[in-house]
Amino acid sequence: MxxxxxxxxxxxxxxxxxxENNVYFERAIASFIGYLNHQSYTREQVRNTLNGVERESILLLGYGLHSFTHSLITCFERLSPGPVSDEDRERVRSFAATIRDQExxxxxxxxxxxxxxxxxxxxxxxxxxxxxxxxxxxxxxxxxxxxxxxxxxxxxxxxxxxxxxxxxxxxxxxxxxxxxxxxxxxxxxxxxxxxxxxxxxxxxxxxxxxxxxxxxxxxxxxxxxxxxxxxxxx
Structure with a gap:
């Protein structure tokens, strides 16, 4: 009763x-961190940086895939040990795109x-x-x-x-x-x-x-x- x-x-x-929602973002983030493959930062440090960037993006762009994609690219640009190519940016965008296609x-x-x-x-x-x-x-x-x-x-x-x-x-x-x-x-x-x-x-x-x-x-x-x-x- x-x-x-x-x-x-x-x-x-x-x-x-x-x-389900966040689990797909977590998978995209795992792929992103693996692609960045930074030699000077741990995965936890990269994730902490991304969390900070996401807070900035929310204030600027709100929530959603556009904001998340912007966060991934910005974080990659900040932490990449070398120049960031257009190919790098497209690959990072592809991680976010996997979320859009989820059932x-x-x-x-x-x-x-x-x-x-x-x-x-x-x-x-x-x-x-x-x-x-x-x-x-x-x-x-x-x-x-x-x-x-x-x-x-x-x-x-x-x-x-x-x-x-x-x-x-x-x-x-x-x-x-x-x-x-x-x-x-x-x-x-x-x-x-x-x-x-x-x-x-x-x-x-x-x-x-x-x-x-x-x-x-x-x-x-x-x-x-x-x-x-x-x-x-x-």
Whole structure:
């Protein structure tokens, strides 16, 4: 028997909550580091440099494959021991291109769970990133019919959550954010007065790591290790 009554609003993240995503970026990064084959830096040092470059690129270009490709090329140019050729740049671009060609791989139990939850609650997809890329992934996932609305935002921060709440006339005490990222899904949603469900994913992007914030006195924070377990809660 679900713990919470019918009629909740569930804001649900997409990447690494509904389908695999970061694992493909990790594979591209592994290929990139292998191609760079730097003799003076360890793989960990190269990765740390790339993390810093990605933070810069996000501020400049936002999220998505264009930003990621820019980060790989910039990192290669900074760390390459010799001149960077056009051939080098094209090879680096090819690593990012492998992500674009990936089929959508739903996480276990996602489709059946959404179908069940959509009968009892209002589901809104809330994801950040490049609008065209995220909309394309949603279309290819065949999950769109389960959602009453879709929010593709540039960033997930407390003001954005408050804007979504106001736009859809949501009631905070019956609204939940569900996702794998402490930094983007959980902590800012709690800061905006919502409840939250953290779905652990072993491959959550390192730039999304953060300590989980403590919920307020009237808030709930639930931690689960599988999407299908939402059926027991809602």
């Amino acid at each position: 679900p713990q919470f009554p019918v009629g909740q609003t569930l804001l649900i993240d997409a990447d690494d909550t509904l389908w 959508i791989e739903l996480l276990p139990g996602v489709s059946a769970t959404l179908a069940e939850l959509s009968l009892r609650h209002r589901l809104i997809l809330m994801t950040k990133g490049n609008r065209a890329e995220q909309a394309d992934k949603l279309a290819r996932s065949n999950l769109a019919p389960f959602f009453s609305a879709v929010e593709i935002v540039a960033e997930k921060d407390p003001p954005t959550y408050r804007e979504v709440v106001a736009r859809h006339e949501l009631t905070p005490h019956s609204t939940w954010m569900i996702g794998n990222s402490p930094k983007s899904d959980i902590n800012p949603a709690l800061a905006a007065g919502l409840h939250a469900v953290h779905l652990f994913h072993k491959d959550t992007w390192v730039l999304e790591h953060a300590e989980l914030a403590a919920p307020g006195e009237s808030q709930r924070l639930i931690e689960l290790d599988g999407f299908a377990k939402l059926r027991d809660m809602f």
